[in-house]
Every structure is written in C-alpha cells, then in structure tokens.
Amino acid sequence: MRSERPPLRLALAGFGTVGMGLADILEQNREKLTARAGREIRIHSVLVRDQAKARTRPLPSGARLCADVSELVQDARVDVVVELMGGLEMPRRLIRAALEAGKHVVTANKALLAEEGEEIFRLAGQHGLHLGYEASVCGGVPVIQVLREGLAANKILALAGILNGTCNYILSSMSGEGLSFEAALKRAQSLGLAEADPSLDIEGWDSAHKLALLIRLAWGINYPFKHMPVTGITRVTPEDIRFAGEFGCNIKLLGQAALTEDRQSGRTRLDAWVFPSLVPESNPLSQVGQAYNALRVEGNAVGAVFLHGLGAGGPPTGSAVAADLLRIALGTGPHNTGYAGSGRADLEIMPPLESASGYYFRLTVPDRAGVLKVVAAAMAEQQISVAQVIQKSQRGGGVVPLVIMTHQTTARAVEAALAGLKSSGILTEAPVYYKVLAAGGE
C-alpha cells in the first residue's frame, strides 16, 4: 500500500544506541510503517558530535552526515528533528532552534524535559508543533500515551514505578546472586547497562526526571523538580536485601507520586519521591527483574493498571521514538503533550518532611546489652511505632546490624530520631533507611 504523500523526513541528532536502534526499525519494519503512516518515514540527515568515531552500523542509506545544529535545522526538507544525543546544553539549543524553525521534535531527553520542560512545551504549543517524548520514560512501554490518552478520563490517584533499568538490574543481581553493589555495578557497566559515569542512574536522578514527566501528564503541573526527595541505591547492601527477604519483600528503587488529603487544611497534596523501597512480594512491582521497567497507575475509575517491559536499549527505545514519528506522519494526536499550565491549581506539593510512610532502618551498633533500649527510646521519643526488629549477634562481637521496620511515620520524625541516635554515640556507621510499601492487592 504505497501512498502519494511525500515522505516524512527526519533529521536525526545522535547516532548512538537509540539512534541506531531507530534506524534498524525504520529499515526492518519499513513496509508496515509505510502502510500504517500512509507515507514513508525516511532519515534525511544525521548529526554526530564526532564524525571520526568508529560505529558498529553504517549511516542509513541516503542520509547526509551533518556536524552543525544550524545546518540541520535550516534544511527546509526536514520535517522532524529527532534528538537522541543526551546531555542538556546541545539538546536545548537544538530543540529550541528546531521548534522555532517550524520542525516537529521527538526526543528521549527526560533530563531536559523534567528540568526545563515548561518552556519547551510552551514553545511547541505556540508554534502548533508536535513534541513527542514517548521514549523518555520506560523505553518501549508506551506509558506516556497510556497516561495522556488511555487513562485520560480518570482522576489519577497514584503512580509508582521502577523507572530506571540500570538500578533494577543492579538490585536484581544483588538479590539473585548475592553480589555486592560494586560488583553488580561493574557487571552492568560491562554489559552496557550502565554508563561509565553512572551517577545519574544510581543516585536516583534519572528516575526523578521520569517521575516529574509522569506527574506533569497525570496532574498537569510542573513539579518543582529541585525539591523532590531523592535517594539512590548506592548504600544498599546484600545484607539489606536478605533482611528485606525476611520481611517478605524485595528492595526496588521506586519513584512514587500520590495524592493525599491533608486532614487539617482539607487540601489535596501531592507526595512525590524516589527512594529505595521494600516492596512486598505480593505486589507485582516486586517481581520486576533484570533491566525491566514497570509502572503502576491508579485511577479513580479504572483502578490499578500495571505496565511492564524493557525500559532501555536501542530497539525498545527506538520503538517508542518510531511510535511518535508514526503519529506525526499521520498528523494525528495532540500537538503539545505536556499539559503545561492546564493543571490542578488546587494541588499543594507535600513538604518533604511531612511525607509519611513505613520505614526500614539498618543501624550499625556495638554488639552489647542495652543498645536496643537506646534505639527504642529514640524511636519512641519521636512517636515512631516499631513494627518488627531483627538483631543478630555475630560471632566475635564487635559491631552488628540492628534492623527495624516501623509503622507509618513522617520523614520529620525519622530525621529527628536519627539525629537523636547520632548524638547518643551508639551508631558506629551512618545509618541507612528505606521506605516500606504497605502490602496490598493487585
């Protein structure tokens, strides 16, 4: 089914894993894509930072190599600029220039959209252009579209997701094979699942970027990203994973955002955070292994919907980019998908210290009588109700881990209790603490 419509011409900025994955999809699935789009989708030009770099894949046939943003953007034959470079500086310049030159944009750049999305969405809206970013969250799993359209008739009550495949791979390897964090990270790096500088992933910032994008879709607000409470996985130990197992839980790096009613003011608050979390085995998020991503969305009509799939890698992420391109080729779908400014004006952001949850603490303390009493007193002083304690003496004395699971309490109480414990002098190492998800249905 060939059509008379002219091809959709792409300028592809970045020809790394995702760019090559996209080129493969456009080539291998050309027939289906052309039939669905009613026109060909063709890579017209490719921008690379380093033209001399060796690549595992040749440039798409017929594509021109290009080393300059303005050359790329000024080319009148280009319909869509596909930004797959990563980073902030050059993508920002490219995306703005593309929108101002009347080109549609597709990007996988969650960092840029989370931190500066408001302005970029506004620019796209002003010019009546598509700004597709399906690839920026959960790779090939179309969570952006599901939130924006499939569940759009719902008031969203909560989102919880495993949004970073690198962290999930590391935690799964630690859990399945007892690896240390360092060994698991090293293996992830050797498999190409973690960057040479992995801090954006393992410190939780990548998950936070993605969560901010999901919040914008779910509630139409620009979340004040810099104030989101974010804790990464660098301090999780195999011991933590074993203790979690004793409580019937797996440890996952979760991004969560949920509405809660403030009893005093009667106002609705949005509580959002990224935190290592003990997830009960009955929760489907607990079973998400390897480098998979998953998202649980709770809507007031639909109940809980759960989506799961590969969150990274060239072909899955390329699949999401290509879905956006198909939509642009068809000329369907809303242009500006960020809902900037259309949000719930009544929504308050939960002050991080007031965020409530159950907590897991692992304290390192001297192996001697009376220590538990000191710890219990510090908790009680902050009205923290202890649910379970594990204290195991080790052969040889010295220091031991003391593990505590609490009932629901606030971050403020946790910080105060830890300050009390530090000043008591019984902690021989900095304490670690994670959130605990309540056991629940599907």
Next chain:
Amino acid sequence: MRSERPPLRLALAGFGTVGMGLADILEQNREKLTARAGREIRIHSVLVRDQAKARTRPLPSGARLCADVSELVQDARVDVVVELMGGLEMPRRLIRAALEAGKHVVTANKALLAEEGEEIFRLAGQHGLHLGYEASVCGGVPVIQVLREGLAANKILALAGILNGTCNYILSSMSGEGLSFEAALKRAQSLGLAEADPSLDIEGWDSAHKLALLIRLAWGINYPFKHMPVTGITRVTPEDIRFAGEFGCNIKLLGQAALTEDRQSGRTRLDAWVFPSLVPESNPLSQVGQAYNALRVEGNAVGAVFLHGLGAGGPPTGSAVAADLLRIALGTGPHNTGYAGSGRADLEIMPPLESASGYYFRLTVPDRAGVLKVVAAAMAEQQISVAQVIQKSQRGGGVVPLVIMTHQTTARAVEAALAGLKSSGILTEAPVYYKVLAAGGE
C-alpha cells in the same frame, strides 16, 4: 478552562453496569474531561430496552429517555452513539444506522466486532467516522491503543492474554480455595462477575472474540473466527489445579496468537487458539489473580510488553469508553481503527491440527498394573514424547487419574493418540487435556 466549542453529545444505548459506570465518570471527572477535551462531553439521550426496569442509578441529568433506535439515530443533535447493550441483533442495527446517519460510534461489543467487524469497519471508513472499541478488550487497560499506536512500529510476533475476567476469577478461586468449578461459578454469579447464562465466558467464546480483535490490530487480517480452536474451562477440576502446581504451574484460560515459520513451505503462519493452559509460575501471566485481565505482546523491536488491570466492571470499562470519547471530542486519532484490508497478505492461518505445543493430559483409568504401558504405547505410536507422568494409587482401588505432561507435539497427534486410547477401552471417563506454556523469561 471552559471552551467555546459546543459540547459533544452522546446517545447512550444501554444503561446497565457499563452505561452507569460511564455516566458516573462523566459526572465525577467532568472538570478534567472538559479541560482535556476542550469541550463538555454530555449524555443527550439514553436508550433502554425496558423503560419500566428498576435501576440503581437515576438517568444522567438532562438526558432524554428514548425507546427506539431510529429516534436515537435520527436526532441531529447527537454526535456519537455509544453502544453498550450487548447482544448482536439490536447493536448491529443500531451501529449500522448510526454510521449511515453520520454519527461516530463507540462500542464495547466484542462479539459483534469479532464476528462481523469487517463490514462495520469498512462502513466507518467509508463515512470517515470514528469507531472506538477500546472497552471491548481488557476493560480499562488500553490494549487497543497500545497495539494500534504505542507498539505500531513493531512487527508483532506473539500475543498471549488472560482476556476473560469471569474465567480468571473462577480459576483463581478454585486455585486459592480449592473450590469446585461449580461452586466457584456460583460465587462469581452471586458477585455479579458471571452472567446467569455464563456459557459465552466459560466456554471460551468471549476470549476468542477478544483475541480476534487483537489479531486484526496486530496483523491487519480478518481472522476466520469460526475456525479458531476454542476450549473453555468447564472441565477443569481442583485436581487439575493441584497437579499443575506439582509441575510449578497455574492453570489459566489463555488466548494466544503467534507467528511461526513453516519449515517446508517457508511461509509465515498465524497460530491462534483459546485453551486452558498450564503457565509456569515464572511467567507474569501466571500471577494474574481475581477478575484481572492481562496481555503480553511481543514485538520485534520492543521485546515483551505486559499490561495488567481490571477487565470488567462499570468504572474500568467506562474509563475505556470515555477515553474513546475524549479522542472523538478532540478530533484526533485515526478514524477507522480496524485496519481491515491493510493486512499481511502473506500470512497463512495455521490449520488447527498442525498447531504445536506441550500438552497436559488427565486420563481416568482403572487402578491396575499395565495401564501405563497401554497409555505409553498410544503416545509413542503418535511420536508424542512424554516429559513427566504422575500416577497416584488411591485407597480403595477403582479408578485413578493418570497425568501426563508431553513435550511439543501437534493437535493432530494428540487427537490420534486419544482416539487410540478410547478404542483401547482403558479410559473410564472422557480425557481432559490442556496446553502447556514453555517456561521463559519476562
């Protein structure tokens, strides 16, 4: 954010569970829907078969009651006809009349679309009208949109789903509480999860209807529905569920469609069926409980994507109807979503007898020596390779179950082996057999 655009006016045919669920959503989420659609979505008229019937919910305020299809369809103020009546005869008449009168249509009627979709999709396409049917498969989980758009850049390799909430509820209750099929069905009926006449669900036809719709989206072909191999769950016993557990599996009613290469002809074949299946516990489909639905889609770029949520009930199904309405209100999205006629002309339908899989047999045989030899010979004669056998003598002699798990074999070999066993005279009851899914990753 109010808009100057006129409201989108609905004629709602059917005011049962789903119709009332939709009315609730349009009322409770009115503000968000109006903001997203840029116009109000309003129920203008309601058609009910029995005007005297007592209802748990009043009609939407301002809606006119209407008892006649032509009155409903001829009303020039109606933009969209929403068909939520069920059945075939009246919906067929209504949907055709609506499309011919230039109204968009939204329906949850999988039976009609599976059996007569080709003509209805063509009619919608001819008139340039929307035909929304997100609510017809997996209730609130937007699987139609995900297949049609989110994963549209993929060649779909396989689909496997738990597509009927009634059956999944029954099997989960049998598994969790050891109930008999009859007791579990009775409870499902008392909870409103099964119809008074449950045959469409428990015989597998409802799952088959949904699978036919998914096949159309995935491969663009009109599957010859009447030839699909379909087996329901009426013969599954608590004993089967226990045996499955010994093999590390749960029994689920699966609908599956997968491409396979025929080695002899070199052609690609589509193998589709609905069958009770032993699903290994490592497969996420195995963990889907209660009345939940789930779908696993495998694409050549994205890998496996898994979706999970409530497949029935007023609010979840209403959520899917409302998502279609939002799209119509925005004027976005492809009109004719059935891809009738745009399909893969090269695809052969797998002749049911050549379909290959592992099988589980439960044979009822006399509890005496030599029986296993007869059974093994019947299997061997058809080149069926036996993987495992469970034979448990019961106190008191008489008859016992003999359970066999096979390696990959064809339906033809299974039928021949069973014919051989029947003629041998050792079966004291009709045999039961289910498919076995291979253990695999996520």
